[in-house]
Amino acid sequence: MATLDISRLTPKERLDLIxxxxxxxxxxxxxxxxxxxxxxxxxxxxxxxDRRESIPWEDIDTELDRRSR
Structure with missing residues (x-):
């Protein structure tokens, strides 16, 4: 079985491997x-x-838009 020297991999390559x-x-x-x-x-x-008590993103976005005017 071939071995892989992971120290030669970039952090992104190591994350991709994970x-x-x-x-x-x-x-x-x-x-x-x-x-x-x-x-x-x-x-x-x-x-x-928590989901039953949540507020839809669209409602939050509308409220934030209203407040920024």
Whole structure:
């Protein structure tokens, strides 16, 4: 197996490589601990609750435009 001297890569090339490696994994390749699953569930519940109280961007943009006149 050939090795890659990553120190010769630019920061952008290294970031691109990280992305390619991450994208090469399937969901089955990435296992979560029970604590991570619980945290994701908590964040999703918070996201859903916050979304119900959110204001559409168009409304905010209209209000900002109105205030800048």
């Amino acid at each position: 992305g390619e490696l991450w994208d090469s994994l399937s969901a089955a390749d990435v296992t979560l601990t029970p604590a991570q699953v619980a945290e994701l569930d908590r964040r999703l519940a918070t996201f859903d609750a």
